Amino acid sequence: MLDFLVDVRSDDHDTAHLRFAFDLAKRFGAHLTGMQVIALDASVIALPEPLLVLEDEEAFAHERHGWWASACRSRGIDGVWEVRKGAHRRVLIRRASLCNVLIGRLHAPGSGIPAGTGLLARVLMSRVSPLILVPDDAAPSAMRWILVAWNGSAVSARAIRAALPFLSRARNITILAGDRESRARRDDADTLLRAWLRRHALAVDWIEMDRDASPAVAIAACAEACRADAIVMGAWGRSRLREMALGGTTRHMLAYGRVPMFLSA
Incomplete structure (x- = not known):
């Protein structure tokens, strides 16, 4: 049985990420833990009469x-x-280490939470478990039409391996391949992935990304074109501090993603 953990805030009730968690748990017969953290963070302690608030x-x-x-x-x-x-971050990291995936809410642009620096993005960096982030405006999804962003990296491979339970039940899988460093490395990585997919009886549509395209823009466009209801991708594939400070594919997707994203660092 799969174990799903969903992060529930005090004002969460009928949000997209909760509907997603219930639907996914139902489809996969998974055990679903809803967890609300009473955060003993500096911002709370600084409030007047913090003990009463807590x-x-x-x-x-x-x-x-x-x-x-x-x-x-x-x-x-x-x-x-x-x-x-x-x-909050420490509680999530400790608890998520015993689940298959942590499901969280991806707040819409303008929420005041900088992309790539929010709590769940920082939890992802700990590598305790994969994370599914569900945008507030995401349409219903049960991970049946999945787009996989593949660049031949170890981070990308780990994401695909971790997503195997979901890929095995998908109706359609599209691999968007690109953003790789060298032709030799690309060919070797692609060969290994294709062999892995065959061993797991996963049929896929393979699409090569335009070499000059921005990976984040290409991923979003391909997701729309193939009607993907979820994206699987590695996160923070390059320097985490560099991506957080200067931007990158992960940060762009966290800022502008429109469908649930299965992320593994």
Whole structure:
């Protein structure tokens, strides 16, 4: 049985990432844990009477157990509700180490959260588990039409390997191949991937990216063209600090992604 963990904030109720988590857990017969973290972070401690604020938030979080249990029961899902206290990032990292994937909310542009520097982006850097980020405006998805962004790197390969349970159940898989450093390395990596796909009986459509295209723009365009309802890709393939500071494919996709993204660092 797969184990899914979904990060639930105090104001999350009927968001796209929760609907996605319920639908995916139902389709895969997975165990679904909803977790609300009572964050003991500096921003909270700085509030007037922080202990009262935290006590109220914790009491409200525990009261949501019935809501979560009812939502799982109505969908025939095996699920539990957890409330944990601590530094939000550390709690997520520790808990996500025992799940197959962590599902989180990708806030829309203009939310005030800089792309690539938000909490879940930083959790991804810890490499404890893959992460599925679901944009607020994402259409319903159960990862049936999957676009895989492939550049021959170890990070990209790890993402594909981690996504195998979802690729195995997909109706259509498109590989968008490109953004590779040298012809020799590209050919070797492609040969290895094609052999791996055959061993796992995965039929794919293989598309070569235009050499002059921006990878992020090409990924988004291909996702729309092939009607992908999810994207699988490696994250932070180059220097993490460089991508966070200067931009890059990962940061661009976190800023402008329109479909759920399965990311592995």
